Amino acid sequence: YQMERLVEAGLVRHIGTSNMTIPKLKLLLRDARIMPSANEMELHPCFQQPELFNFCMEHGIQPIGFCPIGSPTRPDRDKTPDDVVDIEDPVVVKIAKAHNVHPAVICLKWAVQRGQIPIPFSIHRHEYASNLRCTIEDPLTEEEMKELETVDKNCRLIKGQVFLWEGAKGWEDLWDVDGEITR
Template sequence: MSFPCIFSSSSLKAVGLIPTGAIDAGYRLFDCAAVYGNEDRIGKVFQDAFAKGKVKREELFVMTKVWNDMHGKGDVLISCAKSLKDLQLDYVDIFFVHWPFRNYHEPGASGDYRHPDSKPFNVDEYMETWRQCERLVDMGLTRFIGMSNMTIPKLEAVLPQCRIKPVAIEMELHPSFQQPELFEYCVARDIQPIGFCPIGSPTRPDRDKTENDITDIEMPELVEIAKAHNVHPAIICIKWAVQRGQIPIPFSVKENEYVSNLKCVTEDPLSDEEMAIIKKLDQNNRLIKGQVFLWEGAKGWEDLWDVDGTITK
C-alpha cells in the first residue's frame, strides 16, 4: 500500500488552525492518538473541511492509537469508539498499539517515575490487545492495524501469532538513530516503517534528555548538505527519510515550516553521495528512551528496548 504525506497532531495547541492549514497545503495523512488529548478538535477540522468541499473522507488517511491504560479485555474497542466519536469518522485507516505494554505513567511524570503496576513486556498480554485490534478490522472500524515502539525480539515473538499482520510500525528514526536492523526487518516483511522524531526531536521532554544526546540538525555533515541545498538541516532530515523509504512524521506549528516539509519531498532530491554520507551518521542515538514506563527493579531504559537481543524479563 502507499501512504500520502503525513502530518503529526501530537501536542497541538492551535489545533483548530494547524490541521486546517495542513489540509490546505496538501497534507492527507494525519497521525493522531488518544493520549494527545485533541482528537475532538481535529474532528471538527475534518468535518469543516468535508463540508466546504476541500477534501473527501476517502482522500484522507487518518491514524490513531490506543494508549497503554486501555489494553485490557474490551478496552481497545472502547478506545477506538472514543477516537472515532472525537474525530467524527466512521473508521480510521490505521489503528496502532501505541506502546507494547500496559505500563502507565502520570502526566508530566519525571524520568525516575515508576508506576507500581508496571512490568516487563508480556507476549500473552500483548496478543490479547492485538486480537482486539484484529476484531476492529473485522468490524470495519479500521482498515489496517499497526504496531509502535517495537523491537525485533518482540516482533519475532508476536508476528507468528497474528491473524492480521501489521501494515506499518512506528519507530524513532532520524539520521543519528537509523535502526538499520529493525528497518530492514520491517521492509523484508512488507511492513512500512513510519518514523517519529524525524529531525531528532529537539523539543522532546526534559526527562528524555541526557548529556550524551546528539542534536541531528547541528551535525556538521547535515549542516553542509543543507547549505548546498540552501535549506535548513531539518529539511535534509525529511528528504533523507523519504528517499530512504520511511514515512517521516514531522511536527510544526508554523505554516512556513509545514509547507516547506511537504514541498521539500517533491523537489531537489539528495544525491546518492549525500545519502551515503547521511547513512554513516548513525550513532545509535535513541532520544525517546521511555524511562517512565520502567518497572521496579529495571536496570535502566535499555531494558525496554531488548538491547542484548532478547526480551527483558
C-alpha cells in the first residue's frame, strides 16, 4: 500500500514486482488497489516459465526477463551440476548459425518476439546498441519460435539460495514450486 501512496502522490507512475510467483501475485491482485504493471523474473529459453509468463500477460502485467541469455558468467557459488547454458543449446546454436549471429542474439530476439522485455547485463556501450538493434532486425520465423519452445528445461539459474530464511528446506521454498506459499 505504500507504493500505491507514491502513485497517488504523483511520485511514481507504475508499480512493479520482482520474482513474484503465481500464488504471491494472486494475493497481491486480490488486495491491491493499483495493479502492478510489470513483474521482473528470470526468463530465458531454457527457463521459459510458461505458466507464470501467461498469468502475467493475462492480467496485464508486463513480464521483464532478467538473465535473458541464461547466465553463463554468473559466480560459481550460484552454479549447480544440473544447470544448462542457453547459448550452447543445440537448437539455439543452429538458429544462430542460420541467422549468422551469436546465440545470445537469438535469446534476445526470442524474448522480444515472445512479448517480454529482456534486460541483459552489459558494461560495454557497444553491447547496448547491439542488444537493441538485434531485437528489431531479422526477426525469427514462427517455426524458429516453435523450435525454441522445445529448449525449455525448467532450469532456474538464479536460485536465490542467499535469501533463505531460518527453517527453509532449500532454495525451492523461495519459488512456491508446489503451488503453495512456503512460510
